[in-house]
Amino acid sequence: MLLVTKVSKRYATSSAALFSGITLKVAAGESLAIMGASGCGKSTLLNIIAGLVTSDSGSVVIDGQETSGLAESLRDAFRAAHIGMVFQQFNLIDCLSVVDNITLPARYLKRPYQQRLALLLQSMGLEHKQNSAIGDLSGGEQQRVAIARALIHSPKLILADEPTGNLDEATSDTVADCLFSLAKSHGAALVVVTHAKEIAARADRAVVIKHGQLEPLTNL
Numbered sequence: 001m002l003l004v005t006k007v008s009k010r011y012a013t014s015s016a017a018l019f020s021g022i023t024l025k026v027a028a029g030e031s032l033a034i035m036g037a038s039g040c041g042k043s044t045l046l047n048i049i050a051g052l053v054t055s056d057s058g059s060v061v062i063d064g065q066e067t068s069g070l071a072e073s074l075r076d077a078f079r080a081a082h083i084g085m086v087f088q089q090f091n092l093i094d095c096l097s098v099v100d101n102i103t104l105p106a107r108y109l110k111r112p113y114q115q116r117l118a119l120l121l122q123s124m125g126l127e128h129k130q131n132s133a134i135g136d137l138s139g140g141e142q143q144r145v146a147i148a149r150a151l152i153h154s155p156k157l158i159l160a161d162e163p164t165g166n167l168d169e170a171t172s173d174t175v176a177d178c179l180f181s182l183a184k185s186h187g188a189a190l191v192v193v194t195h196a197k198e199i200a201a202r203a204d205r206a207v208v209i210k211h212g213q214l215e216p217l218t219n220l
């Protein structure tokens with residue numbers, strides 16, 4: 001589903017490469033956690049996969065489509081159609097209700113969503129909050145809305161950057177349950193950047209960025 005081959009990145013403001021020659025593979029329905037010290041390049045790698053940051057070399061192939069060589073507008077369209085993204089800061093639209101936030105990607109793509117919406121509201125435990133304003137929700141509820149929004153258009157790939165970074169331990173557990181179980185049951189590949197070992201331990205595999213290279217993590 002996702003194949004990253006020999007990707008390298010150095011920001012113009014830095015003398016050294018952030019990472020070089022990174023290769024990874026994630027199958028449909030599989031989850032991968034990316035860990036590493038602050039500043040090692042986890043978010044940058046995730047954003048390269050998402051097509052939000054350009055790599056210096058290497059390739060990213062998602063569901064058979066090489067995305068690294070696409071023009072920006074095509075990359076944006078590909079991301080909207082095939083990738084679901086979850087961020088630490090939730091990135092919800094405050095003036096829209098829960099349902100309107102969740103259905104936004106599907107409405108933008110003009111795809112039917114009613115059946116999937118009902119399923120997601122139920123599995124996220126959000127049925128009773130569907131008409132609420134975002135500001136009236138707890139942090140955990142807001143992140144569950146963000147996860148439902150990431151899944152509404154049946155993406156093949158879900159990218160999550162510190163999805164529980166803003167939540168307490170108990171809430172973090174519930175949100176992680178939702179994210180990992182839904183990605184698996186929907187057959188989506190999931191890549192999660194996290195500092196939390198408990199989150200990484202839920203993934204099928206975990207890797208760490210160390211000295212600009214990717215290493216497997218086995219002692220979680």
Ligand SMILES: Nc1ncnc2c1ncn2[C@@H]1O[C@H](COP(=O)(O)OP(=O)(O)OP(=O)(O)O)[C@@H](O)[C@H]1O
Pocket residue numbers: 011012013018036037038039040041042043044045
């Ligand atoms: N647009 C940019 N221009 C220049 N440098 C950048 C840019 N974005 C990130 N960096 C630098 O690249 C390095 C890696 O950043 P990145 O956010 O990918 O790390 P991270 O591992 O996700 O960190 P954290 O765990 O603290 O979120 C940092 O030193 C950061 O300052």
